[in-house]
Amino acid sequence: MTPKKKKAVSPEPFVPAGMTFPEAQSAFNREGYGDEVPKAENEVFVHECLEWIAQWFDQNFSAAGAIKPFMFVFDTTRRVEDVFPEAQIYQSFSRSFESGVGGRIYSSTANLRKVYGVATTAGTCPELLSALSKAGLAAATAVAVSPEKRMALVHSNGDPNDAYPVPFEHLGTKDFDFTQLDAYLAEFFEAHLSTHDGLCDIWSKPSKRTLKQYAERQIQKTLQAFFQYRVLRKKSAKIDREIQTHAGRKDLRIIRVKPDRTLEGAVMELKVLRPTISDEKNLEWAIDGVDQAARYTKTDDMTAYTYVCCYDGRKIDAPMPTAVAYAKTKAVTWRRYFMETPQYPRVVNGFDS
């Protein structure tokens, strides 16, 4: 895109005629922060779905255990009514959160305003995603929901194995507390990655300790969803993924506006240590992560917490004292999490911090 020439920016903010600052502030408070960059259509769909599911769980939390899994599908290549020709139209979901939604696959608009459903016998989220492939819709975007497990599985990459989980069991309703970041990261690791049976499926062959090609991206998306829907009280803080800055690309950033309107933030640089490369190369990769994280801290003064999280897929759970010492010199918090697979157990106690 070739934008027009930038107009000179007035140093004094002005309020457009007919608008008032409190009205604009009120709209901003209701709608929230938004993302760093505009979303593609299928990303809008995933966002709207997850927001809807969060509200649906709020209203059906106690009854959810008895409700069958269901799934929303968004296909940009055809009209919503043409995705499942035998489907029947349902009442708009956009402002309705009824419990009787289980046991069906819904072709949906980006905002769930219009949905067409077909019955399914699939009993789990992976089975629902398999049904998608069988229907020739593997390239579509889908969000499968397991009410019983209070989880959703998001499929957006054309490969059901790249799906990432989203938990909907909130950790309290308080505003986000940065001092708890370490505990949240530890909880995320234990539930999602500590073993190959965890919620985030990054191993293509666990018994051979073979990682998927895009394991790092999958962890990034999963960790973002974990913070967004399990940890952060709605709109109390903002989490972004892959933020472009002068110092490079940040993996994950959380920012919060404090009561005095100043900002407080955390940056997390994520690295996956691979079993197929040498220890020296893995160390270089880890140190590169420390350098990246340190650069971000230098470029803005609101980043109070800087983490490098190394998800360790090497074959031996060995500490990395050189990286630990280097991180200390750069004032970066170092965390290494060894991911177990059969015959490759965790042996170091703690997270090598």
Added chain:
Amino acid sequence: MRLDSSRSSGFSEEHRLAWSLFLARGCEKTGLFPLALQTFHRLIYFANCLAEVYEYAPPSQLVMKQKWGPYYPRAQADLDQLVIMGLIDIDKLRWEQSEGRTAKLAEFSITRAGYALCTELSEAGAWFKEAEEFLFDVCSAYSTIRDENADKATDVDLTYSQRGVPQGGVIVFREAARNLSAQGAKFFEEVAPSLAVPNRQHQLRLYMRFLEGRAA
């Protein structure tokens, strides 16, 4: 050709038709179908004035202020042509007389062929791709307004409701200073904290949220 480099006078007939067709596609993807004719013209109006937020040039940069809302004769002719071409479906067509005027009322939706043509066009060039994305964003933002407030959103829009313009008066918003809607959407950059400046897509949503607050 790019969307930003095509001035309004430079919109060929094909580009105008594509603009209306992409708007129809945006309505399909955001569940606004079947679309009342009046709503179609409201969306055309919002697309015309909010294109400035994306630094794009829309097909028209003026609107006549009327009691029943914006109406664009040329866009109506384009829509009729798309119906004849089998790219848009028309339903519940009727004429109604009220308040001294005769109005055509109908509901529209995009046909399978129309949708397929959109897919083909958006792969054919940057102009079409940008128009498709922008018009989806406009429809997506508009669809966040509750149905009961949607009709009123234009009435309270900053450009449409600006002071000093009587019913029947024409508002030209070719100059940025006269396009209060785009100014309003961009104003959210000032409202947000420095590291959370809303992107242009989000500015549209925030602006619609603002209009809904006024319309409610």
